[in-house]
Amino acid sequence: MTDALLNVENLSKSYQGVKAVQGVSLNVAPGELLAMIGPNGAGKSSCFNMLNGQIRPDSGRIRICGKDTTGFSPERISRLGVGRTFQVAETFLSMTVRENVQLAIQSATLSALLPLAFFGNLGRNFQIKADELLDLIGLKEQAERSCRELPYGDIKRLELAIALAGDPKLLLMDEPAAGMATKERMLLMQLTSRIAKQRQLAVLFTEHDMDIVFEHADRIIVLNRGQLIAEGSPAQVRANENVQAIYLGSGILYKQEH
Structure with a gap:
């Protein structure tokens, strides 16, 4: 093909x-x-x-x-x-839903090579794109929620957004x-x-x-x-x-x- x-x-x-x-x-x-x-x-x-x-x-x-x-x-x-999801979904439980997606976007754009201090700015970095992805999978209203509070079905949807972070x-x-x-x-x-x-x-x-x-x-x-x-x-x-x-x-x- x-x-x-x-x-x-x-x-x-x-x-x-x-x-x-x-x-x-x-x-x-x-x-x-x-x-x-x-x-x-x-x-x-x-x-x-x-x-x-x-x-x-x-x-x-x-x-x-x-x-x-x-x-x-x-x-x-x-x-x-190439995006990838796994049998057992993995997220950073101490982070919010939005922060997990922001971090994935940062990694996909090679920003992970920047100093660790950059992580302190996740509240501003890539927020628009993160919210667009969360809206796409139906989790935008959960953006500020801690991942440890999410039911497993929502975690799997969040994993999909993370896999889509690099377009x-x-x-x-x-x-x-x-x-x-x-x-x-x-x-x-x-x-x-x-x-x-x-x-x-x-x-x-x-x-x-x-x-x-x-x-x-x-x-x-x-x-x-x-x-x-x-x-x-x-x-x-x-x-x-x-x-x-x-x-x-x-x-x-x-x-x-x-």
């Missing part, structure tokens, strides 16, 4: 002879939500962490926004326009709905989808909740034992015999039938 923001070709990784990822290729276009699914041990985490620069692939190529990023560090990849073109989300109640999960993914379409942001996410996957993904790729075994629309993946065989008896492929 020539206009893809993320292009991955024949990515492979082994650990002491065990092939965790074998020749995986994928792409994500602007405004698209691509879900990566598979049973435990399928290679999702290894694949995801290679894209983010946390581990180096044995072979294959990763291109982000047209640039070969294979083997780049997470920091270097982030500065190319990324690509967003990598590792199990974004983990730890959230069902309604909160759906609302978070609805919000993510809306932002992706509005900003033409490419989103790749892993997820165990198949309701989330089949409801919100534009396309799905399925890994099993390190190999890509299926890809396509939610309807195509649901009907794929290989996928059905993997999830045989679980019922998870049919929970969202309409």
Whole structure:
């Protein structure tokens, strides 16, 4: 896909002879939500962490926004326009909601290289942009609130704002709905989808909740034992015999039938 923001070709990784990822290729276009699914041990985490620069692939190529990023560090990849969220959301609990976003904006603009005294001015620095991001995710009225007072669903939304602080073109989300109640999960993914379409942001996410996957993904790729075994629309993946065989008896492929 020539206009893809993320292009991955024949990515492979082994650990002491065990092939965790074998020749995986994928792409994500602007405004698209691509879900990566598979049973435990399928290679999702290894694949995801290679894209983010946390581990180096044995072979294959990763291109982000047209640039070969294979083997780049997470920091270097982030500065190319890549945002990241994690299974367990992390914020500075002693800071306010707004201060967390301001700090993320500061870091994204390389202001983190300034003297530590600069941190004392967070009340003024980047406040307008921070409030715009908080308004985008529906937390502007909570801007002065301490993060330690927020319910977990709001923390996950705040993490999304932090990931957007550097105006990324690509967003990598590792199990974004983990730890959230069902309604909160759906609302978070609805919000993510809306932002992706509005900003033409490419989103790749892993997820165990198949309701989330089949409801919100534009396309799905399925890994099993390190190999890509299926890809396509939610309807195509649901009907794929290989996928059905993997999830045989679980019922998870049919929970969202309409």
